[in-house]
Amino acid sequence: xxxAQWKIDRSLSENGNLAVRLSGDWNMKDGLPLVPEAxxxxxxxxxxxxxxxVCQHLGQWDSGxxxxxxxxxxxxxxxxxxxxxxxxxxxxxxxLKLASAVPERKGARRESDxxxxxxxxxxxxxxLVQGIKDMVRFLGxxxxxxxxxxxxxxxxxxxxxxxxLQECGAYALxxxxxxxxxxxxxxxxxxxxxxxxxxxxxxxxxxxGLGMAREMGAMMAGxxxxxxxxxxxxxxxxTMTVNEEIDxxxxxxxxxxxxxxxxxxxxxxLMMPLLxxxxxxxGILGGAMVGIGVLDLSFTQYVVQTxxxxxxxxxxxxxxxxxxxxxxxxxxxxxxxxxxxxSSSAVGLAATSAVVTAIVLIIVTDSLFTIMFNILGI
Amino acid sequence: MDSTKxxxxxxxxVNNLTMAYGDFIIQKNLNFKVRQGDIFIIMGGSGxxxxxxxxxxxxxKEPAKGEVRYHGTSYWTAELQVQxxxxxxxxxxxxxxxxxxxxxxxENVALPLExxxxxxxxxxxxxxxxxxxxxxxxxxxxxxxxxxxxxxxxRAGLARAMALDPEILFFDEPSAGLDPISSRLLxxxxxxxxxxxxxxxxxxxxxxxxxxAIGNNSVFLDTDTKTMIAEGDPxxxxxxxxxxxxxxxxxxxxx
Numbered sequence: 226x227x228x229a230q231w232k233i234d235r236s237l238s239e240n241g242n243l244a245v246r247l248s249g250d251w252n253m254k255d256g257l258p259l260v261p262e263a264x265x266x267x268x269x270x271x272x273x274x275x276x277x278x279v280c281q282h283l284g285q286w287d288s289g290x291x292x293x294x295x296x297x298x299x300x301x302x303x304x305x306x307x308x309x310x311x312x313x314x315x316x317x318x319x320x321l322k323l324a325s326a327v328p329e330r331k332g333a334r335r336e337s338d339x340x341x342x343x344x345x346x347x348x349x350x351x352x353l354v355q356g357i358k359d360m361v362r363f364l365g366x367x368x369x370x371x372x373x374x375x376x377x378x379x380x381x382x383x384x385x386x387x388x389x390l391q392e393c394g395a396y397a398l399x400x401x402x403x404x405x406x407x408x409x410x411x412x413x414x415x416x417x418x419x420x421x422x423x424x425x426x427x428x429x430x431x432x433x434g435l436g437m438a439r440e441m442g443a444m445m446a447g448x449x450x451x452x453x454x455x456x457x458x459x460x461x462x463x464t465m466t467v468n469e470e471i472d473x474x475x476x477x478x479x480x481x482x483x484x485x486x487x488x489x490x491x492x493x494x495l496m497m498p499l500l501x502x503x504x505x506x507x508g509i510l511g512g513a514m515v516g517i518g519v520l521d522l523s524f525t526q527y528v529v530q531t532x533x534x535x536x537x538x539x540x541x542x543x544x545x546x547x548x549x550x551x552x553x554x555x556x557x558x559x560x561x562x563x564x565x566x567x568s569s570s571a572v573g574l575a576a577t578s579a580v581v582t583a584i585v586l587i588i589v590t591d592s593l594f595t596i597m598f599n600i601l602g603i
Numbered sequence: 604m605d606s607t608k609x610x611x612x613x614x615x616x617v618n619n620l621t622m623a624y625g626d627f628i629i630q631k632n633l634n635f636k637v638r639q640g641d642i643f644i645i646m647g648g649s650g651x652x653x654x655x656x657x658x659x660x661x662x663x664k665e666p667a668k669g670e671v672r673y674h675g676t677s678y679w680t681a682e683l684q685v686q687x688x689x690x691x692x693x694x695x696x697x698x699x700x701x702x703x704x705x706x707x708x709x710e711n712v713a714l715p716l717e718x719x720x721x722x723x724x725x726x727x728x729x730x731x732x733x734x735x736x737x738x739x740x741x742x743x744x745x746x747x748x749x750x751x752x753x754x755x756x757x758r759a760g761l762a763r764a765m766a767l768d769p770e771i772l773f774f775d776e777p778s779a780g781l782d783p784i785s786s787r788l789l790x791x792x793x794x795x796x797x798x799x800x801x802x803x804x805x806x807x808x809x810x811x812x813x814x815x816a817i818g819n820n821s822v823f824l825d826t827d828t829k830t831m832i833a834e835g836d837p838x839x840x841x842x843x844x845x846x847x848x849x850x851x852x853x854x855x856x857x858x
Contacts, residue, residue, distance in 0.1 A: 253720070253722060253730065287768040288733055288734070291733055292729050292730055292733050295733060296729070315799070316798065316799035316800060316801070323792075323795055323799075324736040325736070326739065328741070329741040329742040330741075330743075334745075567704075567749040568705060569703075570704060571704075
């Protein structure tokens with residue numbers, strides 16, 4: 226394949242026309258002559274008024290040639306030299322015309338602006354405040370839809386509700402079982418090492434029982450559901466936002482809050498305490514496995530000790546927290562989904578943000594509850 | 604993208620192609636040829652398998668039976684490297700543009716260039732600007748797809764499809780969702796690109812105006828018989844076809 230070549234006819238015609246011969250293959254991948262060099266050559270000739278082309282020996286060409294010619298024309302224009310395109314192959318001429326057919330829209334091009342550090346801090350603070358306001362507004366709206374539900378006027382499909390119930394209840398059991406049994410196991414081991422020194426290993430049952438019922442059962446169930454179902458809610462609602470499905474609901478006069486958020490929130494509020502109770506029991510079972518297997522306690526001993534250690538109040542503490550956690554997971558999932566932008570990456574961000582929001586809120590709420598119960602002496 | 608590289612013989616040959624999803628046959632016994640430089644229309648009623656045929660032609664779906672040849676090379680029996688070489692000659696414009704929404708227009712167009720050529724960053728940027736200028740989007744390099752209108756997204760998709768100077772351009776319903784004027788402009792653009800680049804163009808569409816305006820070869824797929832019932836220049840088909848279904852389609856039910 227002959228290389229792309231650019232050759233100047235040394236003779237300048239009387240009216241200042243300079244002819245240039247283009248030959249060889251002008252493919253961008255092979256490397257092309259550079260515009261500044263070409264300009265230099267032209268300027269060395271003398272006073273050129275127009276530049277024309279002879280292309281008899283031009284072989285294959287692609288966008289590289291077009292790009293070269295566009296840049297050349299710009300450079301020539303600055304030097305008040307006219308480019309005569311008539312010698313170019315027809316296709317090249319037409320494409321050049323096409324490329325300049327639509328003028329650049331004014332103001333379309335974006336300037337990259339560097340915001341100073343303080344401005345960025347300010348902007349982020351304003352955004353944060355706005356974010357909290359949005360969250361509170363969303364909370365308010367969902368409370369209002371709850372009133373609608375109580376008045377029996379909430380519009381949502383029962384079948385949707387039961388599907389969500391199944392999705393965030395029954396289908397979550399395997400993962401909740403696994404995590405809870407392991408948490409029970411870990412608690413038991415941590416306690417056993419210390420208590421064995423005093424020969425008080427029987428108190429492992431108290432530790433695991435109280436730990437699971439008051440704290441860990443609810444918290445672990447909450448965190449699992451935040452990662453599992455909260456993210457799913459956000460991704461689902463986010464995709465619906467991208468596809469304009471939410472707008473379609475709104476135009477029909479169906480409130481997305483009632484139709485989408487309410488059933489999810491209800492389902493989570495119903496299922497979360499059940500999952501929490503289940504996690505408590507499975508966790509205690511995990512503790513029992515350590516007690517019986519490693520600490521030489523009998524099953525009856527362990528059960529009796531556990532029964533003596535925890536009261537119904539302890540379970541109540543955990544369960545009341547778990548209802549709150551259910552609300553938090555559903556709210557943050559739905560909120561982030563509804564706030565989703567209109568692109569596929571926004572859906573990913575929404576899911577991430579839903580999980581982060583939910584876990585942070587769960588931990589904060591949990592500590593508030595613990596302090597409150599402590600003051601109240603429950 | 605040049606007019607000298609033409610080889611004789613058909614550009615795309617479809618032999619005895621059967622398309623199916625599992626046991627469900629969409630179309631069978633398809634035989635047709637697309638010549639170099641054709642604007643080839645795939646037409647037929649909704650749900651007859653037009654888009655599925657396009658997916659077969661661009662190598663996204665394997666035929667249940669039969670073969671698709673490009674310049675005589677059968678795609679599905681070729682080695683992976685050969686397949687990749689063939690695919691590099693395709694430019695595909697999907698129905699809704701299918702721009703990657705997390706990237707700016709410039710990044711969208713640049714991706715194929717970055718992956719398949721060894722051009723320097725600077726050159727890529729210039730080529731990208733050129734391609735966007737060709738589709739009338741000069742200055743929109745730093746916009747995200749969600750920030751521009753549907754018609755602009757489609758044109759940006761076309762710029763991406765043209766990034767590698769493909770020999771064959773595939774369009775899935777290019778005028779869907781465009782107003783008549785934008786749709787007309789897109790037709791003109793397709794014609795212009797074919798004439799200046801000498802590429803072969805394959806279009807799935809049921810927009811009659813553009814079928815007659817730009818198509819010079821076509822195939823008509825039928826839902827009931829599950830095979831093609833006509834082929835050739837759509838303008839000739841409208842005048843000469845004896846099949847009532849084809850007549851009905853091409854004359855908007857006024858046959």
